[in-house]
Structures are given as C-alpha cells and as structure tokens.
Amino acid sequence: MERAKNSVVAGSQSPKLLDQLRARIRALHYSIRTEDAYADWARRFILFHEKRHPRDMGVAEVEAFLTHLAVERKVSASTQNQAKAALLFLYKKVLQIELPWLSEVVAAKVSRRLPVVLTQREVRELLLQLNGVTWLVASLLYGAGMRVLEGLRLRIKDIEFERREIIIREGKGSKDRITVLPENLILPLREQIEHARALHQKDLADGMGSVWLPDALAMKYKNAAKSWGWQYVFPSAVRSIDPRSAAQRRHHVHEQSIQKAVSLAAKRAAIDKPCTPHVLRHSFATHMLQSGYDIRTVQELLGHQDVSTTQIYTHVMNKGGRGVLSPLDSL
Structure with missing residues (x-):
C-alpha cells in the first residue's frame, strides 16, 4: 500500500x-x-x-x-x-x-503553556477505573514519571527489583536514564513478567519468539532477539508484521489502547480536565516537588536535559491555591 x-x-x-x-x-x-x-x-x-x-x-x-x-x-x-x-x-x-x-522561512513560535496536572485524589480515582495491563501501565507512568512509549517499550532486563529502579533505554533524545520502581508495583510487575514469559515460550514453541532490537544489535548478537531479557514487559496479545523488515513477531501493546483506556477511565471518574497518559507524567513531577524533592532530582528522573524544562512544574504547584492567602480573604 x-x-x-x-x-x-x-x-x-x-x-x-x-x-x-x-x-x-x-x-x-x-x-x-x-x-x-x-x-x-x-x-x-x-x-x-x-x-x-x-x-x-x-x-x-x-x-x-x-x-x-x-x-x-x-x-x-x-x-x-x-x-x-x-x-x-x-x-x-x-x-x-x-x-x-x-x-x-521563519519557524512558528511554540506557545509555552502550563501542563495539565491531576490532584492525588484524581489520580487515585482514575487508577480505580482501570484494571489489568492498562492499570499497570498507567500506574508506572504516574509512579515512575515515564512517557507512555517508554513504559510500553520496557524490556525484562531493564527492571531492577533488588535495587528498586527502572532503566529507561533510548528515551527522548536517545538518552538512557534511571527512575524509581514503586514498591507497590513490584508484585504486579512480577505477575506481568510471568504472563510475558508464557507468551514468549509459546512463541518459541511455534518456531518464533524474536523481538525487535534497536540499530545493529540483531546483527551483532545473533541470538539476542530470542533471549528472555530482551523481551517486552508488555507484549501484545497478537503477533504482527514489522513494517520495515516484514518479519512476523510479537510487538509491545499499542499506545493507542492505553490512550483510549485512560481517556475512558477519566470520564468514568468524572474528571473534567483533559486527561491523557502524559498527564500522569506531569502529575508525577508536580507531586514529587510538592513532597519536597529538589528540582534536580526530579529533572534526572524525568530525563530533562535542561532544568528550565522541569521548572514549569513549580508554576502548577499549590502556591496560588492553598499556599497563598488572597487579600479578599483578609477583609
């Protein structure tokens, strides 16, 4: 086509x-x-x-x-x-x-807008409307500050349970970084990994089981594509055709399924704000700052190259709501 x-x-x-x-x-x-x-x-x-x-x-x-x-x-x-x-x-x-x-040819000026951020109550209500894989992915986005594709592209080898950390490979700008692994997600992640293992073993039994590898890794390491460590934590329920190589393999869960699930969950939770998976990342950053973590720590967890990008979240903290007393309330 x-x-x-x-x-x-x-x-x-x-x-x-x-x-x-x-x-x-x-x-x-x-x-x-x-x-x-x-x-x-x-x-x-x-x-x-x-x-x-x-x-x-x-x-x-x-x-x-x-x-x-x-x-x-x-x-x-x-x-x-x-x-x-x-x-x-x-x-x-x-x-x-x-x-x-x-x-x-002048480049268009991009508007600098404040991100949409959910309150902790709204996050809790949103997650209560989700279940299964969509709940786990959404919980990771909020609990670790990940982008939706960073979560879906997560490989088995990049979850460090003992060190309570997640290694995000080739994030935005092709940079690696380390973020926190929430304690509350350790058991659900272990269960998801066992589900992924069962799918991988079925694929191997069918003479398949290869996963997409970045750049030339597939050429350099001949058996890496079938190795357990390189498999996706969130594999798709069905196999698909790779648009570049035409090979049939099991990709990760599609991002649109997560986007749709979060949108519908927000409606069920009666959240009136525009709600996408990325809003959970914004909420992670804001709530971390509200909890007293310094901005440099949050910058590293988010993978921002410049701290000025992280500083935008200081503008959506509760300074105008509960942190400042309006002169009208002093009358």
Whole structure:
C-alpha cells in the first residue's frame, strides 16, 4: 500500500522519491514514527503543489505550504515546525540540495503553556477505573514519571527489583536514564513478567519468539532477539508484521489502547480536565516537588536535559491555591 502511495505522490518525475526518503531515514537510525511523519509531510508538500518535483521548488513554495497549514488547516506551531523539519530533511539529506534560503522561512513560535496536572485524589480515582495491563501501565507512568512509549517499550532486563529502579533505554533524545520502581508495583510487575514469559515460550514453541532490537544489535548478537531479557514487559496479545523488515513477531501493546483506556477511565471518574497518559507524567513531577524533592532530582528522573524544562512544574504547584492567602480573604 505504501509503495503504491509513493508512486502516486511523486508522479512520473521521481517514482521512488519517498522510498529514497525512507531509506535515508533508516540509514540514520531515525524512529519508525519519524519515518512515517516525514514521508507523510513530503507527500503532502508534493500534492499541495500539484505533484511538482521538490527540485523545481524553493522558498516560495515552502512558505506557501507552511502558511496553508497555519492559516487554512490551523495546525499547531509544533506541527508546522515538524513539517518544516521534514522538508529540510528531504532537501538536505535526500536531494542533497543546500538550502541557504531556508533561513528565510521563519519557524512558528511554540506557545509555552502550563501542563495539565491531576490532584492525588484524581489520580487515585482514575487508577480505580482501570484494571489489568492498562492499570499497570498507567500506574508506572504516574509512579515512575515515564512517557507512555517508554513504559510500553520496557524490556525484562531493564527492571531492577533488588535495587528498586527502572532503566529507561533510548528515551527522548536517545538518552538512557534511571527512575524509581514503586514498591507497590513490584508484585504486579512480577505477575506481568510471568504472563510475558508464557507468551514468549509459546512463541518459541511455534518456531518464533524474536523481538525487535534497536540499530545493529540483531546483527551483532545473533541470538539476542530470542533471549528472555530482551523481551517486552508488555507484549501484545497478537503477533504482527514489522513494517520495515516484514518479519512476523510479537510487538509491545499499542499506545493507542492505553490512550483510549485512560481517556475512558477519566470520564468514568468524572474528571473534567483533559486527561491523557502524559498527564500522569506531569502529575508525577508536580507531586514529587510538592513532597519536597529538589528540582534536580526530579529533572534526572524525568530525563530533562535542561532544568528550565522541569521548572514549569513549580508554576502548577499549590502556591496560588492553598499556599497563598488572597487579600479578599483578609477583609
């Protein structure tokens, strides 16, 4: 399906342009999510200009496309900037065209907004509406400050029960970090691991059992893909086809199932705030600061490169609610 789409998009001038884009992205070890996003933006750019080849276009066409996204499509600033990054990659890395004119295309200013944070009561009510794997994943996001994909991509070998810590591999920015393993999740995690072991043994009995490995690890360590330590803690209930290698294997639970479960749980818990899995990470950071942990500790647990990113949570603490007395209350 993707090959057919590529041919339609690039037209007769360059029928394999998006295939070249994908190949270059894979050579640079970008994620599959980035690959899909960049290919989609390149396709939209070409279609917007009636299938003209990018070699024949320049700053005016890029500006027209980005303006269309902002004015007519009303996309967010971050989405507009992602589109610009995709086009920059297409020109510089695929077409090998230097873009001195790209500096003339101004990046959209991203708004700095306060994150949505749940109270501890709301977190408790939300978790009470969940069960099974979705409850455990949501509890990890709140209890360890993990992003949803960091939780779902967790491998067996990266849970240190004795040291009460979780090693997060290749988080945002391809950085590793260590975060806390909540005491209350030790038993549920052990039970989940036994469930994952049973699925893995079934896959091995069926002549399968390989899991996706990052970068060249699968080539360097021939048996690692089937080893127990590399298996996902939250494996999918069904096997699927890898979009890159076409190999059939068991991936981790899909993030959309967690997003949907959290959203429905928030409705059942009568939580009126916008509630996504990432809100649990925001709540972890805020509640850690409220408990008296210093901001540098929270920064390391979250994996923020700059402490200024962590400081935003100080603005949503109870300084304006219970921490400050309104002059009206003194009358």
